[in-house]
Amino acid sequence: MASPAKARRPEEEGASVLETLPPIPLAIVIAKAGPRAAAALARASSTLRAAASGESLWRRFCADDFALDAPISPSGDSSLPSFKDAYKAWFQSFGMYPLALVKRVKVFWSSFKTWLCEYFPEGLRTLGDGISEAEIAVAECSLGLQLPMPTKLLYRFCNGQLHFGRDDFSYGVMGGYKICDQRYIVRLLPLAHHKIQNSNCIVVARSPFGEKIFLLDCLSGRLYVGTQYWKNDRETMSCMPKSLIRLTMDDDHGMPQDGLLLWLEEHLRRLQTGLIKVQSCNFPMISKYINLYPVQLPYCSSASMHGIKVRASAVFAPENSALADYPCKLSYCFSIRLSLPEAFVVDGKWYSSFQLQSSHYTIQIGDEVSSHVCKYGDRGKFPLLRCGEELFVYGCAISEALVPGSVTGYLTLVPWRGNKPSGSPLVAKIAPFPLRPPDYIF
Structure with a gap:
């Protein structure tokens, strides 16, 4: 006597339906389901494993979530065997953040470095490598502050500009200008244990010469610049409209963005549109710099x-x-x-x-x-x-x-x-x- 057929679990029935689809519709379904669903389906059967492991599929996931056009490691110093391996490595490294924000920050740094490579390679050579999540945690512990999420990601991809040369001078990638005999060329600072006393602010950029200093309020996410009375009275002005700052992710406003990220993105926009450009100069130890004087109407x-x-x-x-x-x-x-x-x-x-x-x-x-x-x-x-x-x-x-x-x-x-x-x-x-x-x- 034949034994009764075993009842199929819903997920087995679902897997069977997917397995009956032609290759192209099956690929479309898996692509729309996303990388997590694709990874789960790959464990369901050999047919689905083959469909969910295709290089073109994971190339798309890498492009959508991390703006990757090659299977490279998160550090960028090595190639990985496949886009699937690349996605896994990037997700393990950045999965604690909203992926849309990770992609936004990566696109910023990639675009900024591309512009510097073409027009200002002297500045590009001063940029440091990114730092790890553990190093950020150590810095936060030392500062007694928690950095805004976008700022953490900015440092994960690039830890400011390196110190080198006489008088600790470097080509400031944030640009500058000259006033009489004073020159102000601002460079990004590494994430150091530098906190303004009795405040929630850390110094994120400054000019090696002169008294120009930019500070990030880690509590509010706002970016400030010191005024004429900064040294004596700690007077500052906001670097952008307060209404643009948001530190949490919600359905109404989208991804988090703090003052440092917005400031850097606006600087890049001005460079890419040609509003500001690189200029040759006769400053000591420097042959050219990014000039902040606008060169376009209006x-x-x-x-x-x-x-x-x-x-x-x-x-x-x-x-x-x-x-x-x-x-x-x-x-x-x-x-x-x-x-x-x-x-x-x-x-x-x-x-x-x-x-x-x-x-x-x-x-x-x-x-x-x-x-x-x-x-x-x-x-x-x-x-x-x-x-x-x-x-x-x-x-x-x-x-x-x-x-x-x-x-x-x-x-x-x-x-x-x-x-x-x-x-x-x-x-x-x-x-x-x-x-x-x-x-x-x-």
């Missing part, structure tokens, strides 16, 4: 006369600003950039260079208007610009109210021929450019 103005191009823009200078003063004092540094693509004609004569004698600025802040004149001969030299070169002229304007302003003016130039002045002075217009408190402060 933040930059442009005018041309006799083939001489004049571009002008301003950058907000928090380290020279003060909120405690009444009224509040906001400082801007502005830059005038002259270029001479080719020889120019004045009164029927050709010239291949000119000398800058003076600059005249009219600054309007609200209803207040002030004028300033700078004569370069008073400094013992007249800047000379030749064909194919670019000349930077710097100035600084101080606002005494939280209102936008603008700058306009003109430059007095003397044409040169050979090695001496030749011809009458001419005027090059500086088109109006804005002085505006920014949404993001760098």
